[in-house]
Amino acid sequence: MTTLSLETTGLSHRFSGDAPVLSGLDLRVPERSIYGFLGPNGAGKTTTLRLVLGLLKKQQGEIRVFGKPFAENRMAILPKLGSLIESPSVYSQLTAVENLRVLQKIYRCPPDRIGHVLRLTGLADTGKKKAGRFSLGMKQRLGIAIALLNDPALLILDEPTNGLDPEGIIEMRELFRELNRQGVTLLVSSHLLAEMEKLVTHLGIIHKGQLLFQGTLETLREGRNGDDLETIFIHLTKKRA
Amino acid sequence: MTGFIHSFGSEWLKKKRTAASLLTVIGSILIPVIIIIARIDDPSALAVANGQPRIWESLYNRNWQLMGTLFLPMGVVLATSLITQLEFRNNTWKQLCTTPQSLTTIFLAKLAVIGVMLLEFFLLFTVGIWLTGAVPGLFFRNVAYPAEAFPWKAVLDGSARFFLDILPVVALQYLLGLRFKNFLIPLGVGLGLYVASMIAVHWRYGYWIPYTYSAYNFVGRAAEKFHTHYWAAGYALLFTGLAYILYITRKEKG
Numbered sequence: 001m002t003t004l005s006l007e008t009t010g011l012s013h014r015f016s017g018d019a020p021v022l023s024g025l026d027l028r029v030p031e032r033s034i035y036g037f038l039g040p041n042g043a044g045k046t047t048t049l050r051l052v053l054g055l056l057k058k059q060q061g062e063i064r065v066f067g068k069p070f071a072e073n074r075m076a077i078l079p080k081l082g083s084l085i086e087s088p089s090v091y092s093q094l095t096a097v098e099n100l101r102v103l104q105k106i107y108r109c110p111p112d113r114i115g116h117v118l119r120l121t122g123l124a125d126t127g128k129k130k131a132g133r134f135s136l137g138m139k140q141r142l143g144i145a146i147a148l149l150n151d152p153a154l155l156i157l158d159e160p161t162n163g164l165d166p167e168g169i170i171e172m173r174e175l176f177r178e179l180n181r182q183g184v185t186l187l188v189s190s191h192l193l194a195e196m197e198k199l200v201t202h203l204g205i206i207h208k209g210q211l212l213f214q215g216t217l218e219t220l221r222e223g224r225n226g227d228d229l230e231t232i233f234i235h236l237t238k239k240r241a
Numbered sequence: 242m243t244g245f246i247h248s249f250g251s252e253w254l255k256k257k258r259t260a261a262s263l264l265t266v267i268g269s270i271l272i273p274v275i276i277i278i279a280r281i282d283d284p285s286a287l288a289v290a291n292g293q294p295r296i297w298e299s300l301y302n303r304n305w306q307l308m309g310t311l312f313l314p315m316g317v318v319l320a321t322s323l324i325t326q327l328e329f330r331n332n333t334w335k336q337l338c339t340t341p342q343s344l345t346t347i348f349l350a351k352l353a354v355i356g357v358m359l360l361e362f363f364l365l366f367t368v369g370i371w372l373t374g375a376v377p378g379l380f381f382r383n384v385a386y387p388a389e390a391f392p393w394k395a396v397l398d399g400s401a402r403f404f405l406d407i408l409p410v411v412a413l414q415y416l417l418g419l420r421f422k423n424f425l426i427p428l429g430v431g432l433g434l435y436v437a438s439m440i441a442v443h444w445r446y447g448y449w450i451p452y453t454y455s456a457y458n459f460v461g462r463a464a465e466k467f468h469t470h471y472w473a474a475g476y477a478l479l480f481t482g483l484a485y486i487l488y489i490t491r492k493e494k495g
Contacts, residue, residue: 055339107340
């Protein structure tokens with residue numbers, strides 16, 4: 001039986017007065033996988049990730065992380081979890097090192113993790129430059145460095161390659177693969193289908209708050225005459241439109 | 242407790258190079274500097290004044306009159322709003338709320354940082370008051386250091402009262418700053434209530450407005466039938482409790 005790092009059962013959510021954003025979502029993220037979470041704009045990807053992280057109050061359904069209910073075990077789960085949701089969260093008046101120090105104090109991780117994650121994300125030479133003066137790509141790298149700071153077992157990344165140049169995208173892909181080889185489970189939401197195809201081991205395709213597919217990349221490709229992910233994705237989402 | 246200390250350290254680091262941090266230092270020394278310049282500009286009065294038996298009381302009142310009625314409430318409105326807006330402006334609430342600390346710890350650590358900044362402000366201002374007496378004499382041979390010893394106990398006692406009187410402003414601004422993403426709302430409400438309090442300071446029910454208390458120290462209301470310091474403490478507790486409930490029951494954490 002596959003061990004799951006993250007599991008949701010019947011997860012539903014609606015913002016007041018609006019139609020449901022999520023309807024009975026059963027997400028299964030296997031341990032040590034790179035799980036690509038795909039869907040068109042407004043499909044419910046970010047809402048799902050925000051619910052999983054406790055940023056939105058859960059209305060219906062169950063969320064289990066590392067096999068434990070999230071709400072009841074929040075303080076035990078969060079030290080093993082890293083995240084980057086939407087745009088990177090950085091204090092613009094602080095340097096990259098200072099931004100990481102703000103979080104290092106809370107995670108109480110060794111101070112040398114700061115230098116380590118800065119090297120991993122290619123920000124080791126930013127020196128005294130304030131994060132507010134970083135390019136979007138550099139901010140994104142800093143957001144990833146923040147997510148990696150506590151040496152997480154599960155990394156939740158929403159559009160992690162936003163703002164990165166092609167070289168940066170390749171670097172991050174290699175970094176994510178390396179982290180996965182070291183045992184980290186990654187849940188990555190992205191619009192870049194070609195990029196996801198090169199990265200993920202498992203996929204979840206969401207459309208209008210419902211999962212259209214969930215499984216390995218190989219399973220998705222079965223019987224589709226060698227179609228690429230983009231073609232399959234468009235076929236699946238249009239069929240349900 | 243260890244968690245709180247780490248959280249406080251983290252919050253303290255965040256305020257580095259912020260406008261709130263700059264405001265604390267500049268705001269605390271501005272009035273003493275102006276008074277020092279004004280005293281140096283009038284050397285004939287200086288020698289006489291420094292020989293007066295109640296020179297420190299006179300300097301204390303001169304400093305606190307402007308500070309208590311104008312700079313302190315306005316500075317607190319601005320600094321508290323700036324500190325809470327730091328998370329909104331940098332889009333960092335979502336990161337903060339996914340760190341392994343309880344919402345109560347986050348709430349208290351931020352509030353404690355504002356409290357310590359306020360103490361820092363009071364400390365610098367008290368040193369500033371002392372400098373208004375000590376510095377001008379250094380520029381003139383015929384002007385001696387004030388004859389009277391600096392009344393530390395009375396000054397600290399007075400400062401403690403101002404500190405207590407400003408706490409409801411801190412608490413309400415904290416509530417508004419945590420609640421509203423738009424910086425103009427806490428700032429507008431704070432400045433609006435400050436103006437209202439200045440208009441209402443002589444009104445018999447003026448003490449209902451929590452922004453009036455530091456000004457009451459100069460209009461004699463504190464000694465009247467109602468004790469404004471108790472009202473200040475009550476409002477501070479009420480607003481802090483309300484801010485806490487609103488904060489931990491938010492549907493969206495970041």
